[in-house]
Amino acid sequence: MAKPSTSSKFTITLGLLFLAWLTGMLFLALIYSPAHPEQQESVRLMYIHLPSIAVAYTAFFLTFIGSVLYLAKKSIFWDLVAASAAEIGVLFCTVLLFSGMLWGKKTWGIYWDWEDPQLLSTAVMYVVYIGYLGLRRMDLTAEAISLRSAIVGILGIGTVIVVHYAVKWWRSGHQDRTIDPEKLATGTTEGIFQINDRYLFTTVWAIATFMALGLWLLVHRFRVAWLERQLAEIDVEEAIELRRQESAAYIGSER
Amino acid sequence: MFRDAWLIAKKDIRIELSSKVIFAQVLPFSLLFVVLAGMVVTTDFVTKGAESRNVLEQVAPAVFWIIATFAAIMALGRSQAVESSNGNLDALRMAGLDPAGIFLGKAAAVFIQLLALELIVGFAAFTLYGVPLASVGLLAATVLATTLAVASSGMVYAAVAAGTTTRETFVPLLILPVLLPVLLAATRATESALFGVSGGWNWSAALFLFSLLYVGIGMLTFDVLMEES
Amino acid sequence: MGWDFVIIGYVLAGLLFLTYSVTLLRKGRALAARVPEDKRTFLD
């Protein structure tokens, strides 16, 4: 530990563990797992898509928890947890969206399916939390940012749920398409596991791997946020000192 | 609380009556949009179920509510700008008005302005696009519920960004995802009111519930949102 | 069939995570160097 950094024994262990798991995951996903009879090789995209969903949802849920606890306890710790989790969530949501689009193109022949409530509510979720991250950079006092983003962090989850059901009911009024993508999606996942438990094993492994990555990133992101907070305080102390000197200099010049 | 709400609402309406920003700027813009959409969208016929309608007729509810959403964002921006130009937000804080009352008042003023605007734009759009009207009652209920939902939820998110320098560009980013379910429900309910498809009342009721929810949220959170920025 | 998109997907995801992690670690180092040791308690 020569140079100061955000690493600790915990993150280094977790990081090494992740790298080991990642090696295993790549082997499982690209070699061990056979091609799917219907989806063929593109089933391998599922091994980054599904774990991203798991991490993104967990992260946004953590933002929600952090926001609630911040409002309840006024603790900066939970405020920073909420902020860090939102950023990690947006990162994994990016992976989730483009891996899903690639998979959709190969399987359904389209990048984007407007009939799928899951897809649309995920897109809304993405925008909501990008807005949340934008709010955290606003030119307000630290306390105002924490309070307002806690409100958005709590309402954010609600928005995603409401959008999900709204889209679902909205689309249900339309006539059925020849292939219902939702059925197809769930159908094939069930199919995957029925046909070959190698798919299931790989998926579970990949989820564990991504969760480890998510946690590792979260811890580091939190520490960066924490350091930024400390640094801001130090800067303020310095600024106060400077301002006092300014006052002393003025008095000196007067005499 | 209601005294404060009434005071604020009256003041905001009076400001609109003398400055006419919504009616001299947002309204013409919205009407222009109605005409543009009519020119751009094809009038080819589509078959949907047993019925056959032209595309313009079919998309009229969606077009109308998209225009209304844009108008709402402008009205909300205006509602915030009025308070920030001469530091009036600080004066409101000093006055010690009930935050819930301020929320209700400002949301009510936006509600009334939007409602008036939608009546004119809606009349123009549905006449020009030549749509039928199956149920006046449902249409009225939908417009009321939607406008209430837009005004209440929009006011909450407009206040989240209040006091920041990049407010004008930031507010739409915050508001649009929230307005998406409102837009969907309003479009479906309006389709139902115009073409006589069933299910419209459920959508109106859902919109009404949504707006009640946001009225509650606004009354609870304005306390925090009105604090020092 | 489908290997092309699989490779694109994996490479993009890998690059994204790698860039983010490296940026985060470097930022952490830069910040940690400026914060005195007694304020670097991380609560873990």
Added chain:
Amino acid sequence: MSSQDSTNDKTDVVELQNAVALINRFPALSGVDLRFEAGEICHLCGPNGAGKTTLLRLLAGLLPLHSGSATVFGYDTSSRFDRRHLRRVAGLLAHESFLYDELSVEENLQFWAKAHRGDYRTGRNILKSVGIGSRLASVPVRGLSAGQKRKVSLAIFVCRRPRLWLLDEPHASLDEKGRDFVDKLLLRAVEFGSTVVFASHNHERSSAIATKTISLVGGQVHEEAEQETAIKEVKDVS
């Protein structure tokens, strides 16, 4: 609550110890020590950027305290709850007009008198005595000159009858008559039991009425001086 005890003790209205307040991370006040009693007229002076406006905003309860301690009427300005109470008893005449440009003078006065639960008549009378009669009352504020706007703000400020008068450059952009009027108002306010703090660059005028002159530099109190002024005469008379 501790604040309750000190409200009974009426002598100390403002008590600041090493008070630091930030404006966007900039320490506009870098440690102010200040205390004064009820019935004083405090004149704040100092170069631009010395922290006068920030001090007034802190005393008005519009700014959170960063560190140190600052109580006004026993309200602790580091608590959100206390600040809210403080704002009801303090009045601030700020640089900004606090007026709605689109509304007329009359409409502004009516709205703010009601919002502040103030006395509309008082405001009306003040407007009349500073020369904004019925002819100007229906003009939108947008069309007024800076000095006229200032007078309207002043009328609204007075009609809420604050216990603590906080004025940021009350003499600015007013004509000679207006300035005299302001001075008279401040003296009257003290007579009725309020406390006055005002920032001004106009030394001659200020020292004529102030009981205390506080000069701020670099966000700190540089000099504090008590003086014999007109207010003492007023007190002697009454």
